[in-house]
Amino acid sequence: MNSYLIKQAYLSLKQKPIFVLSVVSTMGVTLGALLCVLTLAYVMLIKPLPYPDQERLYNVEHQLISNENAIDGRAFTYPNLMHLYNQQSLFEQSVLMYVDGGVITSLPSEPMVAISFITPQWFSLFSAKMELGKGFAESEKVNSYNPVAVLTYETWQNKFNGDINVLEKSLTLSGNNYRIIGVLAENNIEAPLAGAGFKTELYLPWDYNSVSERERKRWGNDDSGLIYVGKLNKQYAEYSKPQIDQILTKVVNENWQSKVSGHDFFKNWSIVLETQTLKSFIVSDGERSVYLLLIGSLGLLFIACANIANLFVSRTVERQQQLAISAAVGASKTQLFRNILAETGLLMFAAIILAQVVIFVGFSVLQYYLGDFLPRIDELELNAFSFSASILLLVLLTLTFSHLCLKMINYHALNATLQSGGKGSGIQVSKRVRNFLISSQIATATALVFINVVLYKDANELVNQPLGYQTNNITSVVLALPNVESEIKAQKLTALKAELLAHPKIKKVSQAMRPTGFGTLALTAMETDNRYTVLGKDIDDQYFSMLKQAIIEGDNFSAADIKDDRKVMIVNDVFAQRLAPNGSAIGFKFKNGVEVIGVVKSINMPGIQRVESRFYYPASLARNMLLIEQHQGQIFNRDEMISAMKSVDKKLSLFTFTSLNEYKDRRLFSSVTTAVTTLVLAILTLLLSGLGLYGILNYSSQMRRFEIGTRMAIGAKGKDIVSLVFKDNAGALGIGLAVSFVVLLVLYLGFSDSLNTYISLELLPLFILTVGAISLLSSLACYVPLRPFIKNPVIHALKGSE
Known part of the structure; x- marks a missing residue:
């Protein structure tokens, strides 16, 4: 594509600022939202963890199985954790972690800080980057009781004012004095083992964890703050997950059975250990949210593309004279396509540039509001993946819209268009294409609105349910x-x-x-x-x-x-x-x-x-x-x-x-976020669908302007014209609703285990309400374009078709 075509496309678009604004703003915002969610999905679901040999890192879950063979608890007891740490041989490196909080009483402000009590292997296992000093070493191994501390970069800056001599200082916590030996680097990425919302501020040796001496000997009391992560030994790399789980379970369960044999309560109880790759463990709580965001953003993109397709259809019809002249002076079909491609490419390029701004803002919004709920969200940034996805979408959308415009053009009829002055024989969109656009918009809108309404209902019930206790004051x-x-x-x-x-x-x-x-x-x-x-x-x-x-x-x-x-x-x-x-x-x-x-x-x-x-x-x-x-x-x-x-x-x-x-x-933030997001998505879906359907049906009405005028001239009433248009589009509406029902059914059958909590007979009225809303929207989209024909004298319709 040469610079001349690009210049001509620019000059042509310069004459149509409203068209340019509509395309660029709609696609820019929609693509920005999609790329933001795609990057989030990449970081959470695909991108490797930033730790060495991350594929060999496993989290170990401790399950207490009752005499009814039900899982009674999913957290370690302290003695079982220590027994596993000391006796297992599957992992070449193991890390223990206990999360808690404490008050640094040696500072004038006595700040409360989030503490991670860890074993020394933590720093090597997670490849910790140091700003100052060093991490824990063999001198801080279990039972060494060496009172030292490592600060995070934020704690160093905020609590110690970035003092460069901080390694010469100590801090007091719970009556113990700890010598500061290191500060983690600003770009160090903490493994969110205790959940996305927990941000460690201070690291202390495992020996000083706040579990009481009594609880350290209780075989039946579990504690959700106890965490175990191990790096699988290379010689066991071929072992399956069940094999690994079985070996670890045997190590702990046999010992536990011997320790609780004298307690009648634990008769016929057992311990089961289950491993999960560290990556799966970290992202497990956020997967559902990411997939829902992906579905919503893809649905909005589809609807936006349908709307923009309507604008390109109108633009192509508008340019038929220009295209006819080009054909008359010898332009081939390929040259016409390049002309269209240049204009479409400029618009999509502008939209992608706007999308980058939306992505940047979107990352900030996600990190601010969802940082405590979605893991790895701090790793969001404009990266190679987001850039590649942007280029791919730019190319795909440019080619798609260009081919759509080209398919409308009957190259051999362009000369006739020139001879007729553009009247009566202009470029038209076939009824089949129009019906496809209507049906696809209806199907997408119905499915998206119903899914969002169901999620909104569930979240809203959680937000508004009575707690049964007072919280005010x-x-x-x-x-x-x-x-x-x-x-x-x-x-x-x-x-x-x-x-x-x-x-x-x-x-x-x-x-x-x-x-x-x-x-x-x-x-x-x-x-x-x-x-x-x-x-x-x-x-x-x-x-x-x-x-x-x-x-x-x-x-x-x-x-x-x-x-x-x-x-x-x-x-x-x-x-x-x-x-x-x-x-x-x-x-x-x-x-x-x-x-x-x-x-x-x-x-x-x-x-x-x-x-x-x-x-x-x-x-x-x-x-x-x-x-x-x-x-x-x-x-x-x-x-x-x-x-x-x-x-x-x-x-x-x-x-x-x-x-x-x-x-x-x-505790309600997640539910409130879900309620607001789903409500906004439902409204946006209805709005975009309404505009898209109006664009298609308005174009269809303009194509039938003379027919409508003629029918009214021979006695047809306004209601007859409305009825005629409704009947013509009823088939497309019915197909769209049927397709949406099939899509929802497939989703339910494919994800029944995850969706069972949402499925009940109470959803039938919601589905009927959704269908009613979409049908009403479609009816309005049919009626509004007909109002000028019904309200104005018949001569206006006939004059416009000469």
Whole structure:
């Protein structure tokens, strides 16, 4: 293609700014959105992890299998983790990781930081890049108890002001003093082993993890903070996943069975270990979201292309005189194609340039809003993949639209077009092509709108479901306590509660963790020996009244229950039904001596639909968690909390200070994002489809202008013309709806396991509503182009067809 053709195409397009703006803006934004999602999919699903031998890295999941052969838990117990670490031989390198948080008390601001307790192989396994100093080495191996620390680049900059002499400093955390030996580089990519939302700020040796000495010896208590990653030995590279799982399971299960043989609760229970490639483990939670975004962006691109095809059809019709003149002076069909290709290529090139801007903005939006939910999102950038995809789309779309325009041209009829002055024998789009464009738009729009409506319904129900407890004006507080006897801790906390209750802004204080925090505990019934693994938490006598969680049977805890640590519990109505299906659970006893004294109404976790069995037991007076309710309209802030703490004991530190509404919003963020995104996609789909259908049907009406005028001249009414057009397009509408139904059916059959949670009879009205909306949209697209013919005198239609 020579520069002359490009120059001519530019000059021609310069005369049609609205056409250029429509094509470039529509395709630029749509392509930008698609390329943004494609790059995200590439990074998450295809791009190798930035670690050596990433194909040999595996995450190990610990499954506790009950006597009913059901998975009771998916987290390691501490002794099982350590046994695997010390006894396995499949992995040439293994890494242990425990995630927690802590307060750096040696800094004036006493900041809370996210901590990863790791074994020294972590730095070599993940090829950690250092800005200063070094990572952990053999001197920090398990049981060496060498108090050193490595900072992340952000922690170095934000907490230590980028001090170049930071390696000469130390920090204090939980009463221990750690010497700083290294700072990770700014471009170091952390493996998101604890989820996309966890960003490590400080690395400490494994020995100093916050698991208590008691829990380190408990074979039945699992902990979701424990993580195991190993690099498979090359000699086992040919082993299948079942073989690897079987070998690892044997290492742990046989030892565990011997350790719990004296516990009746674990009779006929077992341990199963399952491996998963590290890449699959990291991206597993985000795969569904990526595929949904891909489906949505591809659907929008298809609809946008159909709309742009209509514009190119109109543009080709408009250029028939110019094309006829070119043909008359000897231009071949190939030369005409090059002419069209130059103009189309310029438009698509401009659209791709705009798309790059949209991609850049899209990356920033995704990283800001979804950084805590989608793994590897920090790796998003304009890269070779996005550039290659842009070039490929540029070429494909340019050729597609150019060939569409060329197929409209009857080269041998162009001379007749010139002789007729462009009237009556111009370029036309066949009815078959028009029907295909209508049917494809209807099919795509119906399928996309229905999928988005279903997802919106599900997400909206989660967002608006009643929680069963109060969140307004309540703040959750976690304290970092000095390492002293439990009785002294209890005295300090009792004094702190009194100090807080004396504050004019505070209405009530409860010694308990936030409502969404539960641990998994095992219970055995006294009379029946039935075994239960249930979510439980410790609370005080003020908890239920503060949260307005109703006691529906029996009694609440008393102050004496808390003070004397009595063996009583309160169960929710779901657990009560399991304990006593045909009667009252009050008085039900367990083998540990605990008795049920009350039944409380169940709560819903934000963002989760299922209601689970739960129980509550008296909290220790030394419990380091508080709930603080403020008076209506009052705000008790972090600084005021710190002031109250320091007035009681200067050694008390604030670990977290977060409102219950903030916790709720965090847990609902994914559902809110889904609801907003699907609603926007549904509206955009309807809007683009409506414009596309209008463009096709308006063109069709203009082609039949003389026919319509003639029918009206001999007595046809407006409703007759509308009925005629509706009947002519009913077939295309029906085909489109049928195709959409088939597409949805294929999706359901192909992904039934994943979609079962969404499929129910309640979707039938939604599908009918979707079909109704698309049908109404199609009807409007048929009617609006006919209004000028119906409302104006017949002569206007006949004059325009001369």
